[in-house]
Amino acid sequence: MTSRSGILLLVSGPSGSGKTTLCRRLADEGEAHYSISCTTRSPREGEVDGQDYHFLRQEDFSARIAAGELLEHAEVHGNFYGTLKSEVLDHLAKGRDVVMDIDVQGAAQVRTCHDPEIQTALTDLFVMPPSEEELLARLTGRGTDAQEIIALRMKNALEEMTHWSDYSYRLLSTTREEDYLNFKSLILAERLRISRLK
Numbered sequence: 541m542t543s544r545s546g547i548l549l550l551v552s553g554p555s556g557s558g559k560t561t562l563c564r565r566l567a568d569e570g571e572a573h574y575s576i577s578c579t580t581r582s583p584r585e586g587e588v589d590g591q592d593y594h595f596l597r598q599e600d601f602s603a604r605i606a607a608g609e610l611l612e613h614a615e616v617h618g619n620f621y622g623t624l625k626s627e628v629l630d631h632l633a634k635g636r637d638v639v640m641d642i643d644v645q646g647a648a649q650v651r652t653c654h655d656p657e658i659q660t661a662l663t664d665l666f667v668m669p670p671s672e673e674e675l676l677a678r679l680t681g682r683g684t685d686a687q688e689i690i691a692l693r694m695k696n697a698l699e700e701m702t703h704w705s706d707y708s709y710r711l712l713s714t715t716r717e718e719d720y721l722n723f724k725s726l727i728l729a730e731r732l733r734i735s736r737l738k
């Protein structure tokens with residue numbers, strides 16, 4: 541029997557593309573570990589500290605950067621977000637796949653990281669909404685954000701989408717089920733990669 545090292549799947553795409561739902565479902569089905577990020581933004585209604593994010597005050601976030609605990613970090617929509625090394629490295633070492641919901645700046649930092657474990661593990665996907673109209677409908681339909689926040693997210697989304705060609709894979713969103721089928725196919729195929737076999 542051959543074992544393999546874990547996959548680190550970075551998933552980016554604008555808010556409303558459905559990427560978080562895809563990542564969460566993969567983790568809920570036991571296919572991968574979902575890397576819980578740190579953020580300085582306030583929790584939305586229903587979000588739980590330690591499950592959705594590690595919600596931190598700015599000074600705590602800065603302290604973690606100073607202590608070298610973050611693999612990457614970036615400012616998105618006026619708040620800080622970052623990945624704890626402990627959410628990634630320990631799992632990969634055990635051969636466990638890790639899925640990360642991450643913005644384009646964070647993904648660029650992970651791609652340029654020199655850690656050989658990360659480089660072997662890495663693959664990345666950009667999830668695109670079917671159209672601008674549908675994206676606006678999804679951002680508005682969530683009903684949790686104020687109008688000016690939606691406008692800011694829409695503006696950022698259009699900028700973020702210009703980076704799709706930096707990624708190895710692109711998923712053009714259609715329906716939840718079809719998106720998930722394609723998403724899961726990607727991780728199944730990545731598990732066959734010879735470069736990660738031990």
Ligand code: 5GP
Nearest residue numbers: 555577613614616621622623641642643646
């Ligand atoms: P939200 O506030 O809607 O949960 O997330 C806003 C953005 O932050 C999304 O594009 C999401 O992918 C990104 N994000 C979430 N966690 C991280 C992280 O750990 N690092 C970086 N760079 N971006 C993140």
